Amino acid sequence: xxxxxxxxxxxxxxxxxxxxxxxxxVCEYCKSILVRTDADLKKVGRVADLPxxxxxxxxxTEGIYRNKSFVVVGRIVYEYDQGAWSxxxxxxxxxxxxxxxxxxxxxxxxFSSTTPNLPAAAKVEIGHEFTWNGQxxxxxxxxxxxxxxxxxxxxxxxxxxxxxTFIDLRGETGRFxxxxxxxxxxxLYLGEFxxxxxxxxxxxxxxxxx
Amino acid sequence: xxxxxxxLSGGPPRPQVKALQCPKCGAxxxxxxxxxxxxxxxxxxxxxxxxxDPNLAxxxxxxxxxxxxxxxxxLGTRGKLHGTxxxxxxxxxxxxxxxxxPYPWHEYVLFNPYKGFRYLxxxxxxxxxxxxxxxxxxxxGGFSAGSGSAANWVGETYKHFQTTEANTDxxxxxxxxxxxVGERATVTDYVHPPRVLSSEKTDKEVTWSIGEYMYGREIWxxxxxxxxxxxxxxxxxxxxxxxxxxxxxxxxxxxxFAVFLLAMMIGFDLLAKKEAVFQQTYHWERAKTAGExxxxxxNFELKGHPSxxxxxxxxAVSNQWMYLNYALINQxxxxxxxxxxxVSYYQGYDSDGSWSEGSRDDTVVIPSVPPGQYYxxxxxxxxxxxxxxxxxxxxxxxxxVLGIYGIALLALLVPPLLVSLRWYTFxxxxxxxxxxxxxxxxxxxxxxEDDD
Amino acid sequence: MFRRxxxxxxxLTLGTVAFGQYRGWSLDSIDQVKNVPKSVRDNxxxxxxxxxxxxxxxxxx
Numbered sequence: 001x002x003x004x005x006x007x008x009x010x011x012x013x014x015x016x017x018x019x020x021x022x023x024x025x026v027c028e029y030c031k032s033i034l035v036r037t038d039a040d041l042k043k044v045g046r047v048a049d050l051p052x053x054x055x056x057x058x059x060x061t062e063g064i065y066r067n068k069s070f071v072v073v074g075r076i077v078y079e080y081d082q083g084a085w086s087x088x089x090x091x092x093x094x095x096x097x098x099x100x101x102x103x104x105x106x107x108x109x110x111f112s113s114t115t116p117n118l119p120a121a122a123k124v125e126i127g128h129e130f131t132w133n134g135q136x137x138x139x140x141x142x143x144x145x146x147x148x149x150x151x152x153x154x155x156x157x158x159x160x161x162x163x164x165t166f167i168d169l170r171g172e173t174g175r176f177x178x179x180x181x182x183x184x185x186x187x188l189y190l191g192e193f194x195x196x197x198x199x200x201x202x203x204x205x206x207x208x209x210x
Numbered sequence: 211x212x213x214x215x216x217x218l219s220g221g222p223p224r225p226q227v228k229a230l231q232c233p234k235c236g237a238x239x240x241x242x243x244x245x246x247x248x249x250x251x252x253x254x255x256x257x258x259x260x261x262x263d264p265n266l267a268x269x270x271x272x273x274x275x276x277x278x279x280x281x282x283x284x285l286g287t288r289g290k291l292h293g294t295x296x297x298x299x300x301x302x303x304x305x306x307x308x309x310x311x312p313y314p315w316h317e318y319v320l321f322n323p324y325k326g327f328r329y330l331x332x333x334x335x336x337x338x339x340x341x342x343x344x345x346x347x348x349x350x351g352g353f354s355a356g357s358g359s360a361a362n363w364v365g366e367t368y369k370h371f372q373t374t375e376a377n378t379d380x381x382x383x384x385x386x387x388x389x390x391v392g393e394r395a396t397v398t399d400y401v402h403p404p405r406v407l408s409s410e411k412t413d414k415e416v417t418w419s420i421g422e423y424m425y426g427r428e429i430w431x432x433x434x435x436x437x438x439x440x441x442x443x444x445x446x447x448x449x450x451x452x453x454x455x456x457x458x459x460x461x462x463x464x465x466x467f468a469v470f471l472l473a474m475m476i477g478f479d480l481l482a483k484k485e486a487v488f489q490q491t492y493h494w495e496r497a498k499t500a501g502e503x504x505x506x507x508x509n510f511e512l513k514g515h516p517s518x519x520x521x522x523x524x525x526a527v528s529n530q531w532m533y534l535n536y537a538l539i540n541q542x543x544x545x546x547x548x549x550x551x552x553v554s555y556y557q558g559y560d561s562d563g564s565w566s567e568g569s570r571d572d573t574v575v576i577p578s579v580p581p582g583q584y585y586x587x588x589x590x591x592x593x594x595x596x597x598x599x600x601x602x603x604x605x606x607x608x609x610x611v612l613g614i615y616g617i618a619l620l621a622l623l624v625p626p627l628l629v630s631l632r633w634y635t636f637x638x639x640x641x642x643x644x645x646x647x648x649x650x651x652x653x654x655x656x657x658x659e660d661d662d
Numbered sequence: 663m664f665r666r667x668x669x670x671x672x673x674l675t676l677g678t679v680a681f682g683q684y685r686g687w688s689l690d691s692i693d694q695v696k697n698v699p700k701s702v703r704d705n706x707x708x709x710x711x712x713x714x715x716x717x718x719x720x721x722x723x
Contacts, residue, residue, distance in 0.1 A: 054225060054244035056324045105326045106344070193344075196325070207244055207323040208226040210295075453664075460668055467672040474676065478683045504706040517686040537709060539698050546695040575688035587706050611682075613689040618679045625668050 008032060010043050018073045019091045022153035025074070033150065033159045045159050050077055050149045055102055056204045057088055059152045063100075063199040065109050069093045072100070074152030078164070080145040089154055097155045099189060100199075101178075107199065108176045110191025118179060118186040121165045130169065130177075132190060137169035137177045147182075158182070225323070232257060233266050242286075242299050243321050247384035251300075258391070261384060272391035274380055279303055282332065282440070283318055285383045289433030291339060296320035296328055298433075300383035306374035306397070319385055327386050330429070331421065335442035336449060337429050338406065338421035347400075347407055347418055361400040361407050363420065368400030368407045371447045371644045376410070399447055403640075406448035423448050445639040457633045460626045467622050471615055479610050487512060487519070488605040494590055495598040504589035509541060510605070516580045517608040524571040525553040525601035530593040531568075532601060538576060541583040547576045553601070554593075575611055 005016045011030040024035050026047055033045040061072040074089035085103035092098055101108045115132050128139045147161035167179040173192075180187040225244035232239050237254035241247060247261040249269060256274065259266040281301040283289070288297045300319030305312045315333035322328075329340040343363065351359035361368045376397045381389050393412070400407040404423040409416055423446065426439025442449075488510045512519065525532045531554035539546040551574055557566035592599060638648050702709045 052225070052245045054246040054323055204324060205225065209242075210323050456665075459665060463665070463668055463672060467676065470676055471679065474680060474683070478680075502707040504709065506703055506706045515684075518688050537695070537698070539702065541700075541703070544696065544698045544700070546698045548693045548695045549690070574690045574692075576690070576692050577688040578686040585703065587702065587709055589706070608686070611688045614679055614682055614687065617689075618675045621675050622672055625664075625671065629664070 006041050008034065008043075009041055015041065017153060018071065019097070019153055019155075020095075021097070021155060022073070023155055024150070024157050024159070025153045026151055035157055044157070047149050047151075047159065050151065051079075051084060053077075053084060053086075054207075055086060056207075057086070057100070057102060057201065058203075058205040061201055061203050061205075063090075063201040065090075065092070065098070065194065065199060070098065072152075074150070074154045076150050076154070076158060077148040078145040078166075079148045080143050084148060089152065099191070105196075106193065107196055108191055108193045110176060110178060110189035113188045113190045115188050118188055121167065121179070121181045121186070124167050124179070132177065132188065135171050135175055135190075137171045137175065139167060140170045141168040142166075143168065230266060232259065234268060234271075239266065241384060242297060243384050243386070244323055246321075246327075246386055247299070248386055248388050249381075250384045251381040251389075253382055258381060258389065269388070270390050272380075279380050281316065281318065281382065283330075283429070283433050283435065287433050287435070289320075289429075291320070291328065291432055294322055294325050296322050296325075298383075300381070300385045302378055302382070302385075302389065303380040304376045304378050306376050308374065314379070319383065321384075329419070330424075333446065334444060335426055335440040336446035337424040337426060338448070339424050340408075340419050340421040343407075343418040343420050347409075361409075363407055363418075366402050366405075368402040368405070370646070371399045371401045371406070373398045373645060401448045403448045404450040421448065423450055444643065445636060447640065447644065449640065451633060451636055453629060453633055453636075457626075457629055460629050464622055464626045468619065471618055471622075475610075475612065475615050482610045483514070483517075483608040485513075485607045486604070487607045488586070489602070490604075491600060491602040492588075493598065493600050494592060496592065496596070499590075503591070504535070504587060506539075507586040507588070507603075509583050509585050511583055512579060512581050512607055514581055514608065516578050518611060519576045519579045520573060520606045520609040521551075521576065522571060522573050522604040522606070523551050523553055523601065524604075526599055527553055527555045527568075527570055527593070527596075529556045529558075530554065530596050530599070532593065532596075532599060533591040534601075534603075535589040535591070537587040538579070539585055539587060540580070541585060543580075543582065545580075546587075547579065549574060549576075575609060579607075 005014060007013065008015050008027040008030060010032040011027065013027055013029040015025060015027060015034065017025065017036070022036060024033065026033055031047050031049075032043045033047055034041040035044050057072060059072055059075070063070055070090040070092045072088050073091050076087045076089070078085055078087070083104075085101065088100040088102065090098050090100050096111070098109055098111050101110065113132065119130075124139055124142070126139050126142060130137050143166045144163060145166055146163045150159055161182055165181040167181070169177040169179070171177065175190075175192050177191070178189045180189065228241040230239045230241065231237070232252040232255060234257045235252065235255035237252055239250055239252060239259070241250060241261060245262070249258050250261045250266070251258050256272050257268050258270040258272070260269055281298070283298050285298050285301060288295050297320065298318050299321045302317050303314055304317065305314040307313070313333075315331060318330040318332075320328040320330060331338045331340060345364065347361045347363035347368075349358035349361045359370050361370075374397055376395050378389065378391050378393050381391060396411045398409045398411075406421045406423075408419050408421065410419070426442060429435070430439045488507065490507060519538065521536065521538075523534055531552060533550060533552045535550045537546045537548045551572045553570060553572050554568040555566070555570050556568055557564065559565070586603065586605070588603065590601070641648055698709065
């Protein structure tokens with residue numbers, strides 16, 4: 001399968017898409033946010049430098065989740081009152097798109113879910129229970145956050161958001177769900193907590209002295 | 211396609227150790243945690259700075275009484291724990307006050323950019339390797355200060371050991387939380403040696419951590435420190451019992467031996483022939499034995515393998531005594547077994563009722579007598595008050611000696627008793643430092659629930 | 663390590679008891695005397711003064 005390639009409309013650098021259905025990417029050289037249309041790439045904005053962070057994960061880090069290998073292709077960084085966290089966009093080896101969230105050294109993998117009738121943010125409180133896909137989830141944290149930056153390839157357009165609300169839910173046996181209120185329509189992601197060691201990550205970031 | 215490769219100037223910078231200057235005193239500040247530290251303490255001027263602020267805003271200034279507080283593991287040292295290298299990046303001293311006496315201990319913050327943070331604690335030469343719990347424990351039996359009598363975590367039950375208030379006295383290096391000198395937290399420890407489950411409660415949050423005991427030697431080896439670790443004093447709350455033997459195991463071995471011993475006892479009793487070899491009743495009269503009182507019996511034969519020979523004496527004594535000098539003599543080899551036995555029996559009445567002392571018969575077992583032709587030489591001595599008395603002598607061959615089993619049982623009992631005693635004193639020593647000290651033998655206080 | 667020592671002690675103890683029972687050991691302390699002459703059979707009185715290390719004074723002979 002050939003990887004579609006194009007040139008950045010702003011600086012001319014070569015852009016390679018690792019994932020055929022990527023909608024948006026960031027030019028590493030000029031930090032332009034590029035959206036893919038049928039014909040070509042369109043610059044829609046510019047992303048500021050991401051805050052320095054100590055995450056060991058970087059773009060093109062590889063790992064294994066439930067016996068399927070994946071590659072990290074993109075990232076969204078959010079900030080909230082206790083700091084920042086990252087949602088890493090990963091591409092599974094069967095072509096599926098998933099999210100590896102990294103917050104306070106806790107990791108979770110989740111997948112987008114097309115469950116209808118998701119609740120509005122104002123109506124949800126801590127302790128509420130929902131049942132999706134036959135699993136029960138309880139609301140654990142409501143986090144008002146704001147978008148800080150993007151990196152790499154994303155499966156949708158996402159940039160220059162201001163304040164977004166995330167509602168985290170926990171289920172039994174490490175199950176995890178997130179209601180994402182970035183868009184007018186809420187989005188649901190279902191997944192589970194994972195241990196850093198279990199992901200068997202390779203090609204991690206190199207730290208000076210380590 | 212562009213010719214050459216433009217520099218990757220826009221991506222996030224490759225994480226580097228940051229060298230900065232303290233805004234108060236200008237001393238060098240090194241940040242080694244790639245942006246993950248919240249605070250950093252200046253080693254020169256005792257200012258606590260905001261590590262997330264590029265200008266290192268001053269959060270707190272503290273004073274210390276002595277300038278002598280130094281970490282045993284210098285900051286910047288790397289050591290291998292559980293197969294991963296960690297660097298010591300922070301150090302603090304805290305204390306708790308018990309009955310007016312401050313007890314200080316030290317904590318070290320360890321860092322690995324891929325594995326995150328880990329902590330070491332040190333108290334009186336006892337070390338613990340500590341990580342934050344991801345799963346929360348459940349607490350049972352709540353009492354004071356929100357702590358319970360036990361806590362359950364990952365399938366194990368931990369017993370409440372102590373609830374105290376920890377005060378931070380001194381900090382050095384980087385911390386992944388906003389540390390302040392003088393901050394207080396209620397710390398509750400639950401133990402299941404070699405582990406300890408700790409909850410730390412401030413008015414803002416509760417954090418649970420799990421610690422595993424480590425010996426000073428292991429720390430020195432892991433961090434390749436020179437010299438020797440400080441001696442461990444006393445028994446620490448989660449210090450594993452040094453007994454390499456399982457107390458239960460040794461008692462089970464004892465039980466097995468005891469059963470075996472019992473089987474042997476029954477077996478040998480069944481095998482013993484207990485052959486009656488000689489029996490005779492005599493009538494002693496003082497008048498008749500005025501000259502030589504000793505006499506010999508007729509010959510009798512002992513057949514079979516060398517064995518015990520039991521000699522039973524019976525005499526019709528009533529508030530009298532009789533003493534018999536015996537010699538069992540082998541007719542052919544001239545070998546003899548020589549001994550004396552006393553038979554005495556007294557009885558009477560007094561204010562408490564009737565009493566008696568002694569017995570009319572006596573038994574002795576002669577060991578390892580080989581087969582052959584034998585006779586007995588008997589020389590009686592009789593209480594002067596007696597003028598005549600009847601007595602009988604009976605010999606039985608190959609009788610089992612039960613007393614030997616008793617001695618063997620005692621010998622087998624000593625090691626498990628010693629092991630249990632050692633275990634008991636060790637555990638007593640452990641719990642004497644807790645909120646639930648063992649009952650004082652002098653009877654001063656029963657187990658109390660001192661809140662410190 | 664101690665477990666093994668104890669097992670050794672146990673087996674030694676049991677073995678010693680078995681051996682002792684077979685060989686006729688007893689707990690009483692009995693003096694052994696050698697070379698008692700055959701003349702004692704005819705003259706029991708001669709035994710006491712010469713051959714017995716154990717001596718019980720009878721206030722007589």
